[in-house]
Amino acid sequence: MEALLGGIQILMSWQVLVALLIGSVGGVIIGAIPGVGAAVAIAILLPATFAFEPIVGLTVLLGIYGSAMYGGSIPAILLNTPGTPVNALTTYDGYPMTKRGQAHRALSLAYSASFFGGVFAIICLILFAPVLAWVAPNFGSREIFLAALLGIILVILAHRGQIMAAGMMAFLGIFLSTIGLEPARYTHRFTFGQGWLTSGINLIVIVLGLFAISQALLLLLDKERKPESARVEGSLWGGFVELLGLKRVAGVASSLGVMMGTIPGVGEFTAQFLSYTYAQKTSKTPEAFGDGSPEGLVASECANNAVPAAAMIPLLALGVPGEALTAMMLSVFYVHNVIPGPQLFQNEMDFVMALYMAMLLLNVIVIVFLLSSTNLLLKITQIPTRFLGMMILVLSFVGVYSLRNSAVDCALAAGFGVFGLILKRLNLPIVPIVLGVVLGAIMEVKLRSAIARINEPLDWFNRPISVVLILLILFVVGNHYRAVLLEHRQRVQRAADGDLKDREGEAPVAPEGF
Amino acid sequence: MTRLKTFQELFKRDRRPGDLVFAVLFLGFCLFLLANLRSQAQWLDNTATVAQPAFWPTVAVIGMSFFAGLHLIGSMVSPRIPGRLKEGIFWLRSAEYAVYFLIYVWSVPIVGYLLSTILFSLFLTIRLGYRSHTAIIMSVLFGLSVVLVFRTGLQVRIPPGQIYQYLPDSIRTFAMVYL
Numbered sequence: 001m002e003a004l005l006g007g008i009q010i011l012m013s014w015q016v017l018v019a020l021l022i023g024s025v026g027g028v029i030i031g032a033i034p035g036v037g038a039a040v041a042i043a044i045l046l047p048a049t050f051a052f053e054p055i056v057g058l059t060v061l062l063g064i065y066g067s068a069m070y071g072g073s074i075p076a077i078l079l080n081t082p083g084t085p086v087n088a089l090t091t092y093d094g095y096p097m098t099k100r101g102q103a104h105r106a107l108s109l110a111y112s113a114s115f116f117g118g119v120f121a122i123i124c125l126i127l128f129a130p131v132l133a134w135v136a137p138n139f140g141s142r143e144i145f146l147a148a149l150l151g152i153i154l155v156i157l158a159h160r161g162q163i164m165a166a167g168m169m170a171f172l173g174i175f176l177s178t179i180g181l182e183p184a185r186y187t188h189r190f191t192f193g194q195g196w197l198t199s200g201i202n203l204i205v206i207v208l209g210l211f212a213i214s215q216a217l218l219l220l221l222d223k224e225r226k227p228e229s230a231r232v233e234g235s236l237w238g239g240f241v242e243l244l245g246l247k248r249v250a251g252v253a254s255s256l257g258v259m260m261g262t263i264p265g266v267g268e269f270t271a272q273f274l275s276y277t278y279a280q281k282t283s284k285t286p287e288a289f290g291d292g293s294p295e296g297l298v299a300s301e302c303a304n305n306a307v308p309a310a311a312m313i314p315l316l317a318l319g320v321p322g323e324a325l326t327a328m329m330l331s332v333f334y335v336h337n338v339i340p341g342p343q344l345f346q347n348e349m350d351f352v353m354a355l356y357m358a359m360l361l362l363n364v365i366v367i368v369f370l371l372s373s374t375n376l377l378l379k380i381t382q383i384p385t386r387f388l389g390m391m392i393l394v395l396s397f398v399g400v401y402s403l404r405n406s407a408v409d410c411a412l413a414a415g416f417g418v419f420g421l422i423l424k425r426l427n428l429p430i431v432p433i434v435l436g437v438v439l440g441a442i443m444e445v446k447l448r449s450a451i452a453r454i455n456e457p458l459d460w461f462n463r464p465i466s467v468v469l470i471l472l473i474l475f476v477v478g479n480h481y482r483a484v485l486l487e488h489r490q491r492v493q494r495a496a497d498g499d500l501k502d503r504e505g506e507a508p509v510a511p512e513g514f
Numbered sequence: 515m516t517r518l519k520t521f522q523e524l525f526k527r528d529r530r531p532g533d534l535v536f537a538v539l540f541l542g543f544c545l546f547l548l549a550n551l552r553s554q555a556q557w558l559d560n561t562a563t564v565a566q567p568a569f570w571p572t573v574a575v576i577g578m579s580f581f582a583g584l585h586l587i588g589s590m591v592s593p594r595i596p597g598r599l600k601e602g603i604f605w606l607r608s609a610e611y612a613v614y615f616l617i618y619v620w621s622v623p624i625v626g627y628l629l630s631t632i633l634f635s636l637f638l639t640i641r642l643g644y645r646s647h648t649a650i651i652m653s654v655l656f657g658l659s660v661v662l663v664f665r666t667g668l669q670v671r672i673p674p675g676q677i678y679q680y681l682p683d684s685i686r687t688f689a690m691v692y693l
Contacts, residue, residue: 048668048670051670161528162528164525164584167581167584168577168585171577171581172574175547178570185561187555187556191554192554213615216611220608221607386643390639390642394631395660396615397615397619397622398670398672401619402670405673407616407620410615410619411616411619426533440570440574444569444570448565451562451565
């Protein structure tokens with residue numbers, strides 16, 4: 001209770017409230033513009049927030065993070081173009097509803113489902129805070145190393161069908177984190193005698209290049225698109241009433257969002273996939289899914305909006321980010337010398353509570369803004385795509401250059417931009433690179449300090465959380481190996497039965513493989 | 515033969531044009547790092563293996579090479595979609611805008627953030643083919659508002675332009691601090 005009151009006190013300053021307003025409204029606008037997304041916006045704004053108080057800077061970024069997916073549902077439903085990648089599933093049922101003349105109903109349902117998912121996750125966070133505060137101090141260097149290792153493994157295995165690519169990108173990230181002067185023994189690593197590599201490659205340079213500049217280049221070179229859509233007339237409050245009839249789907253989808261958000265490396269896509277599958281399997285009209293099913297829309301929006309709040313759990317409690325956006329936020333903590341992890345929960349619970357309440361407030365601000373400004377946002381979505389590319393490129397400069405006024409950083413970011421563009425064109429994953437950079441650095445530091453207390457391999461098993469994490473790692477890897485083996489055996493069986501024919505030029509792709 | 519075929523199926527994946535080129539280049543980069551591993555990361559005496567400066571670079575480079583090798587196998591056994599040359603040209607075309615970006619970076623400390631940003635926005639707008647008065651005005655207003663928000667408002671750290679010292683005394687300080 002004391003922490004709750006302390007949190008309210010921190011939140012009650014005009015700077016925090018203004019930051020919250022700008023972050024949440026800005027996030028909705030950014031999310032509504034296809035081709036921008038929260039990652040680009042956070043990457044650009046990150047260095048600008050370093051000048052603020054930690055709570056103010058984090059509130060702006062949290063606002064963008066938590067509200068972008070709300071805005072992303074507008075073009076997904078009205079234009080069949082997801083505003084952010086995680087709104088892709090919303091197009092399955094949202095757009096068919098628009099085509100049937102139910103755009104108003106679809107938007108209203110999406111807003112209310114998003115609000116429910118967001119608020120549900122934050123209430124879970126607040127309720128779990130005492131448990132986290134109790135568990136977090138039991139995480140020492142060894143446990144944090146294992147949690148980061150689990151995160152890396154999960155982020156690789158989560159890219160089913162692209163595991164090799166995800167693996168090489170995650171290890172590339174770890175490699176990038178090692179470049180420069182090594183902090184413990186002051187030896188140079190992969191600097192090739194170049195002075196500009198001594199200080200290493202900054203995470204923000206990598207993130208801005210891979211997310212913002214690559215997106216700008218992609219838009220600048222892409223064909224011109226100027227989406228058109230009709231106005232939405234009438235009140236959008238009706239969705240809340242309809243959501244009451246779908247409370248089972250909303251509750252399960254939000255719970256899955258919270259669970260998947262908590263696990264590092266998993267995130268929105270898995271949460272949505274599981275929720276959508278659950279909703280379809282338990283629906284009385286499963287055939288309507290993909291053709292304008294309100295249940296499908298609710299499952300998708302509840303799940304993806306529950307994830308951001310839940311993703312703060314590993315970040316705040318362990319200092320281990322679960323995905324790219326929380327990895328970026330980690331740098332804001334570090335800049336202000338606020339180190340997320342067990343100590344934060346022990347010593348600054350009021351700060352944690354303030355963050356939770358800021359997230360709760362942002363959901364209220366966003367829903368009020370959306371219910372009154374949908375048509376205004378529709379106009380913003382109509383910015384020509386190449387002009388948008390120009391805007392992102394101009395803004396990217398602020399992000400990189402303001403970091404340390406280095407032209408080398410800008411050149412590196414441009415290089416990462418071209419690399420990111422190639423990855424996007426080839427449909428190869430980018431997120432594992434960012435997580436590799438962040439988790440790689442964490443693993444190195446934590447393993448080094450953990451090893452001082454480990455004399456023999458069995459010492460890894462002398463603490464309960466450490467044992468649980470090792471078993472989890474073994475389970476995740478073993479389970480994946482089992483799934484691949486099973487699939488391989490089925491193929492062998494099919495081949496033996498003569499089903500696998502040699503079809504020149506039309507051999508089936510195996511998305512379920514590695 | 516059937517066993518080999520079913521094994522290959524495991525590695526098959528969605529392969530876009532240019533995938534093989536990327537897979538070969540990335541593996542080449544990994545092998546280059548592998549070849550330089552000994553000279554670029556040190557193993558010290560009397561230090562535990564995991565605390566060695568070279569430990570994590572070694573893990574990373576070996577991991578990269580391992581996965582890059584498997585990725586290349588995946589690329590070779592997956593059905594090819596034609597268009598490699600066209601895709602390669604697309605990648606190279608992106609370098610044009612990267613070069614414009616670097617020229618912009620180079621010009622900021624000389625002509626100042628305000629002028630360089632407006633000129634860069636304007637140049638890109640025209641280069642992209644937007645020639646209408648509205649587009650030109652929008653790009654100038656966008657450049658101006660970026661400077662007003664970040665340099666004037668948020669006081670983001672960007673050095674003043676060298677040309678500001680030639681401005682009249684009355685506005686020089688203002689330009690150096692806010693533009």
